[in-house]
Amino acid sequence: MLNNLMHILFVPEVTLAILAVACLMYGLFSKNNSFNKATNFATLSLLFVTVLIFFDFSTKFALFDSFFSNTQFTKFFKILTTLGAAISLIISKNYFIDSKINKFEIPTLLLFSTLGMLIMISSKNLMIMYLAIELQSLSLYVVASIKRNSIESAESGVKYFILGALSSGILLYGFSLVYGFTGHTSFEGITNSLVEIDNLPIGLIFGLVFVLVGLAFKVSAVPFHMWTPDVYEGAPTSITAFFAIVPKLAAIALIFRFCLEPFGKFYFEWTQVIFFLSIASMFLGAIAAIAQKNLKRLLAYSSIGHVGYVLIALVSVSDQGLKSASIYMFIYLVMNIAVFSIILSLKKSDAYVEKISSLSGLSKSNPVISASLAIIMLSMAGIPPFIGFFGKLYVFIAAIESQLYILAVLGVLASVISAFYYLRIIKGMYFDESDDNQTFEFTISSESKVILSVLMILITFFILYPSLLIDAVSSISL
């Protein structure tokens, strides 16, 4: 009995829940410097949970068994999520302190949100799924508007909340339809009740589409992307970094599992929806980003575009698709952490750089930083030999293996359009002469410096030993 209890305590989700509450208490009762302490505590907790997930403290208990799935796929995404959350806390710590939004609630809320994401990734039941989504979203609504005295931050929080609530409503309605037509909320129950049906009843199709719409909102796929640029721009950059890096992982994992597990048999129905979402996201992400002047808005559209590519892997409905999506999301994570760790540390005349035009002259004053940023941009555009190319390559391999030629061709065409705005950032740094004499200031903590260097090495030299990542995902299956 005691032994069992100890085991339960070391289930990653349980541990994280306890640690999140502990973090809240720790922040609340520490007299001074509470933000610093809570952040360090949260970072360590996340790293600890990562270790737990890595060593597979599984959730095979009677209570949880039908609610949670624990596979290589969920494990991979959970590790990425907790690591991403930990790293995004590390790289944004200085920014929080510097812009005086050093409240200990932030790391606490982010812990709760990460907890929600872990449950999202694993959930095997519509109800758990909904609760997890709400847990992570509610925490994120609050942190988006954490900078109370800034109009933009408040606006972004309210926008995010209203649209998020709407999408949750749609999602819930979809769940209720699915439940109504199958009589089950668990994935297995739904699968079993669909075994003998050849054509989905119309009500169930409605339910499926509603759920997909709700999930598309969470991954910010076009046309449910409207909140993304505004929230990215309005929220403090450190929060934007978290938004860009972590929740996407969980939402992508969830949409993959929801489509492939209970409805895997009826892929013909949902691939049509995802097909459209994918094309629309790739092209809108590429075209709308061209007109952006704000770096954060641009990255928002860039992330919309990236989601489009991952969805190609979903449409391919194959094991290769799962692998490709895992590789793509890993690479997405690496590139985004790298770019945000630079943006979060780069100041020009005492203000953080947010405009693309204010990057001009960076290559003169900070050659190393601008070279890194240029490499990241080329990598995001998918230009070999950098890491981003391999993400795209794997997605296209998955697409071609499932004979999705049109999707692959449209994908590469969109990548050419998107190359334009990535190049524009390089142009800003290298080609434009700066007309003002303001100097850049690059202040970075030593931890983030280490992270940035490691990531830059990974981005640049991944080509030398790609098998490192590929072996890690080789056994992935649902």
Added chain:
Amino acid sequence: MTEMPLLSLTIFLPLLGALVILLIKEDENSVNNIKKVALWTSIGVFLLSLLIWLQFDNNNGSYQFEEKFRWFNDFNFYFHIGIDGISLFMVILSTFLTPLCILASWESIKKRVKEYMIAFLFLETVMIGMFASVDILLFYIFFEAVLIPMYLIIGIWGGERRIYASFKFFLYTLLGSVLMLIAIVVIYRLTDSMSIETLQGNYFTKNIQIYLWLAFFASFAVKIPMWPFHTWLPDAHVEAPTAGSVILAGVLLKMGGYGFIRFSLGMLPEASNYFSPLIMTLSIVAVVYTSLVALAQTDIKKLIAYSSVAHMGLVTIGIFLVNSQGLEGAMIQMISHGVVSGALFLCVGVIYDRMHTRDINFYGGLVNRMPIYATVFMIFMLGSVGLPGTSGFIGEFLVIVGAFQYSSIVVIGAATGIVLSAVYMLYLYKRIIFGVMTNEKLTEILDLDNREKIILIPLAIAVIFIGIFPNIFIEPMRLPIESIISNYESANAK
């Protein structure tokens, strides 16, 4: 000596040089060191490539100096490099031009010398690697990676409209090459192999070949460039710094021709046969039309850029004749054009460095002040026209001879282009070099200094050497070309 990975060494030595430069801090005193490191590295690479040529076995039609490592664990992608008679001279062309380019930039590049040299050495690695790849994915990675240094070279050190030109160059060529990526993945799915060597043959049904061919065509036709996909070239050439233009015309355009021979002819023979009338038509239009356009230019660089398109039109004619004269002619024409057009751009660079204009009307009567310059310029001009005894003649002659077996209409088109090339080149030469010096600003102009002589004289020697001893260059490529032709004929005979 044979155990040494000579080819990898040739490919990655420039990167090593770039790394050394990266560690040097750029200031007043070290700028010269940076240049010297770059120069000596590239000379070392050139010597290594000559060593490869010396050890090259002409009687072996397959890849030599092969190196092969497993690269991806889940797919059959290998780091597989090797050299055969077709790629040998492309590699040597790259290694030959790079030191000259670095030397040519000695004085004219004044800002960001460190980044410039790194970009050039990176470019050299990528060019050699591309020609030496035996794995298609490796080829593709090098093929696209070329865009990065070239984009920076045009964009940072280019002329007034450099930003427009660099974006146009990058996006245009990227658009072409991404379609090739899809074709490569399709090939892999169908055959489970990525080796250029094993895929030589006729492994696909005609229907699939046609789609694959079109995808490859999109990238190579933009790169070489064929009319009507050539519009990026004049902009890129005009705005690029001199050395950038040299590499662009000398090596990067050859990537297209090389790709046509390796991929279109070697892997997709039936589709190549099916599309050869299209290629011939576009090439003849290119040869005639761009020659006429060249005639109307007032910017020297633009004129040479258009002449490149015309000369490349002859190359594509030669390639898609698919007979030994045509292919050998196309190869020699590519080598010759690499040397000649590179040299012509360097010649333009010489007077541009002095007068800072490329307007033809500004010049005139240079022979009075610059006799040595006039002489070397004449050699290159005649090489471009194709005078017997120069390298240009061999290529053009072989292509015309080969074309007779194909169709006399093609011969007429090609010959018209050659005549027109004489017209615009001689006209250019007359306006710049001959006549009375009317422009007062020109009276103080100096003849070639020693550095410029060191750059231009080897090129002049190469032009004449290739023209007199073409067999040295044709001999190594004979066997691989024969195997391509026999494969092509057996595929289309059935």
